[in-house]
Amino acid sequence: MKSRFLMVFVLLVTLGMILAACGSSDNEESTGGDSGESSGSEDSGGDSGSGDFSVAMVTDVGGVDDKSFNQSAWEGLQAFGEENGMSKGEGIDYAQSESDADYATNLNRLVRQDYNLIFGIGYLLQPAIKEVAGQYPDTSFALVDSVQEGDNIASIVFKEHQGSFLAGVAAAKKTQSNQIGFIGGVDGSLINKFEAGFVAGVKSVNADIDVEIEYAENFNDPEKGRALASNMYSKGVDVIYHASGGTGNGVFAEAKDLKNANPDEDVWVIGVDRDQHEEGQIGDANVTLTSMVKRVDIAVQDVSEQAMNGEFPGGEVIEYGLEDDAISIAETNEEAMTEEIRSSVNEWKEKIINGDVEVPSTREELESFVDAL
Template sequence: MRRISRLTRAAVGVASLALAATACGGTSSESNSGDEGGKDDKGLAIAYDIGGEGDQSFNDAAHAGLQKAEKEFGYRTAAIEPTEGETDADKEQRLASLAKQGYNPVIGVGFAYGPAMKAIAEKYPDTTFGIVDSVVEGKNVASLVFAENEASYLAGVAAAKATETKTVGFVGGVDVPLIHKFEAGYKQGVQDTDPEVKVVSQYLTQTAEEGGFSSPDKGRAAAEGQIEKKADVVYQAAGLSGQGVIEAAAKAKVWAIGVDSDQYEQEALAAYKDYILTSALKDIDGAVFALAKSVEDGKPLTGVQTFDLKSDGVGLSDANPKYAEVPGLTDAVAKAKDGIISGSIKVKTE
């Protein structure tokens, strides 16, 4: 099966200067590709979700989109880290600070920015705002949402084909509706492929503030528990915590399934890559770049922008050569993909 089209895979990183952030005590990475200039020289800014840059997943995918925009348009960009235990007021301050500095667009990476963006966007009508994984109404807001359930369905098909114990696992970072979509699609994909396969599920925390998306130790412990229950494939939708899941799977010599980015290709996970069967992909970098380009072209995207399997906005990686060696896996995933796109397979969201 053809791997998902990576329309906006970052090419060469542009050198950046690490600066102290003015917003909420976080850290900022800002690059200047042109003159010193002023407001008009500033382009895309992103505010990271919990876990920040280096999660090898969600936030890093957004950063890849920023790097492409920076290289393509030759303007300043900014990437701001979250702070531990921050409030919605902290997020509001961060978004407002970026808008005041002249960045356009300003993107909040993650549903946690929803309340803050709703409060701030109308105060800066000349700035285009974007939010990943949430819907926020506003004349100058683009809601960048994905069909995670569809990619997860394909991950479930792969898991059902790869398991030898007839038991597979799911580790969700936080018990929220967004992650329920991952679990629902995964379970349906498993059951539609082989009803005899059991899915063992666990959420790491009830709230993001408890570290569900930022605690590899929690992910490791959860995966170890599922592996003790005979799970030989474990799919994680847990941000930075997912690194612990992958580590535990590799240590036990069972399969892990990555999320958001192609985690088989992540340098920080290279020691475990032989056990990363595949990854459920979200073209977050593509969505981030698309919004930046729309602003650069003078036709800013607004409203709900949905990235699904049909548009190559989500998909499943086949980068690991062992993927093609699992009997029946490639054909089963291709068939499932065709069914979802045609509408003959309706994927659940909860």
């Protein structure tokens, strides 16, 4: 009897120890699991990037490789990324627009991806920036080439008319035919600044020079650019300034074809937004006289730095010009840009910076300017 009781007692004690051990193991696993989930939640923070600053941009329809405006903006964002250990998809990125219908869609997608600062590259994005920024007041936006009110919107504009004036001076000093052309993208207040400044520069050198003006009504139509350029060159124009984004690629193509067919023919193109010297290269020759360099890259980099440092200029209009070195004239083609031309350009540049010359930015101002010459 005692033996049976002892056996039962031993079995009960052993079973109790087993149950206690299992209970201890379950509790430890449960505690470890809760801790892991909490740590994971803190890491994600409900916000991609764990609080790290990130910035992206939405291109205009010309695309990020338009060799002009959008490309310059992306180069600025890449330079910002390199300085701060970022790369495409890792802190910086872009969304490419195929049409104006993509603007709001791309902006919204970047907002959902939790970018702290989003650039709209080009004045055509103004309505989309206004709409999306109003819906997301905690996201910072920057609009290039137009002004939009909003506490979370920085408006970035340039004194393109100043640089275009200097391009006009260079064209007037270079022409042999006294016939010069201007090809714009879309006829509106922005490109009219380029036109007014350019014509003012030409006329300041020689009021008798004729300037033919055409608009492609598109920033991404190289064939239209080529056709307009062909018509101008055939009538004796020997220098064309384009302010037309990707459409200007057609202007370069036409000039290079003419130069290839007749190496002795003087045909020149003045590029825009970035130094387009490479676009004019044809064998040992180059049809790019100069370029009106608009440092969108500097502006994008500058505003990105301000935003990252907690100094985003929301609600402000930031204007860049000659005095900021954000507007300039390229001198890459040293053979075409002779010392005489460079000297004349620099003289007029000083006059503009010193306030001795007020460059017109509209057709109405241009008319008054020319009348006063």
